[in-house]
Amino acid sequence: MPELPEVETVCRGLSPVMVGQKIAAIDLHRAGLRIPFPKALAKLRGAKVTGIARRAKYLLLRLDNGQTMIVHLGMSGRMVIHAKGKIPEPGKHDHMVLRLSGGGAVFFNDARRFGLVDLVETAQEEAHRFFKALGPEPLARSFTPACLLQAFAGKKIAAKVAIMDQRVVVGVGNIYAAEAFFDARIDPRRKAGDLTTGEIARLVPAVKKVLRRAIAKGGSSLRDYVQADGELGYFQHHFAVYGRNGAPCPSCGGIIHKIVQGGRSTFFCPKCQK
DNA sequence: ATACGCCCCTGGTGGC
DNA sequence: TGCCACCAGGGGCGTA
Numbered sequence: 001m002p003e004l005p006e007v008e009t010v011c012r013g014l015s016p017v018m019v020g021q022k023i024a025a026i027d028l029h030r031a032g033l034r035i036p037f038p039k040a041l042a043k044l045r046g047a048k049v050t051g052i053a054r055r056a057k058y059l060l061l062r063l064d065n066g067q068t069m070i071v072h073l074g075m076s077g078r079m080v081i082h083a084k085g086k087i088p089e090p091g092k093h094d095h096m097v098l099r100l101s102g103g104g105a106v107f108f109n110d111a112r113r114f115g116l117v118d119l120v121e122t123a124q125e126e127a128h129r130f131f132k133a134l135g136p137e138p139l140a141r142s143f144t145p146a147c148l149l150q151a152f153a154g155k156k157i158a159a160k161v162a163i164m165d166q167r168v169v170v171g172v173g174n175i176y177a178a179e180a181f182f183d184a185r186i187d188p189r190r191k192a193g194d195l196t197t198g199e200i201a202r203l204v205p206a207v208k209k210v211l212r213r214a215i216a217k218g219g220s221s222l223r224d225y226v227q228a229d230g231e232l233g234y235f236q237h238h239f240a241v242y243g244r245n246g247a248p249c250p251s252c253g254g255i256i257h258k259i260v261q262g263g264r265s266t267f268f269c270p271k272c273q274k
Numbered sequence: 275a276t277a278c279g280c281c282c283c284t285g286g287t288g289g290c
Numbered sequence: 291t292g293c294c295a296c297c298a299g300g301g302g303c304g305t306a
Contacts (some may be wrong), residue, residue: 003299024295034282057300075300076284093284112283114300130302157277166301174299197276242299265298 004171010220011054022101038119056170068122074114080107082131145201160188161262180206187273241267
């Protein structure tokens with residue numbers, strides 16, 4: 001159930017395994033996930049992976065045929081690396097198997113099937129229906145307080161719901177939204193358009209901080225994970241508020257509350273976050 | 275344009 | 291031990 005830091009970790013873990021390798025075969029074990037698997041996947045045999053990038057929570061596998069394979073892990077997707085000679089039979093939820101020229105394989109496993117795989121001409125990537133409306137990357141320099149202030153202007157929805165809108169800024173999921181609002185000491189129930197310049201100036205660095213910290217943690221755990229079982233991107237986090245309803249606030253010792261916003265759980269400290 | 279609810283799907287967990 | 295309700299970190303899309 002990856003958020004941006006997990007996807008970034010998967011991206012970094014997959015790179016040394018896949019970049020420079022050719023796709024020897026792609027095995028599909030069902031018709032598709034959230035969207036049908038593109039027919040053209042079958043034609044990728046022999047294409048070389050030239051790089052792996054991330055946009056929002058999408059993994060982008062750059063190929064030397066001018067195309068990019070887009071992979072989204074959804075809520076439960078995993079990429080599992082199997083070394084040459086140690087490739088098991090695909091299991092129930094291993095929907096796509098990428099076999100590499102070096103003899104290894106990468107399994108895309110997704111129990112809930114909210115993930116997706118698509119194929120796009122790299123040159124036309126920006127115009128892809130999933131990408132054309134995306135906001136800035138949260139860790140990019142272009143994501144500034146001025147930028148968020150403008151995006152929030154006039155919005156009547158709760159600020160925490162708004163920060164998860166991919167048109168405002170990409171990749172801020174439910175966990176890190178909660179953590180960022182706690183870090184910035186802002187009540188997640190506040191209307192987005194009501195946040196002051198000063199609050200926005202706290203929120204933007206808070207978003208960057210919680211994401212950077214999680215990515216750093218993922219990176220440090222990467223080697224162990226690959227060695228353990230090939231599964232990428234899942235590591236132990238420590239959260240200040242997420243999932244801690246009823247527990248003491250790490251700052252004031254008060255009780256962390258849980259509410260529902262936009263159908264998702266929000267955790268916050270009413271004493272610290274105003 | 276904005277806001278909101280729905281839906282895709284399976285598995286883990288906790289209560290009874 | 292079994293059953294079952296409930297919950298889960300995403301995000302596109304339809305409707306008002």
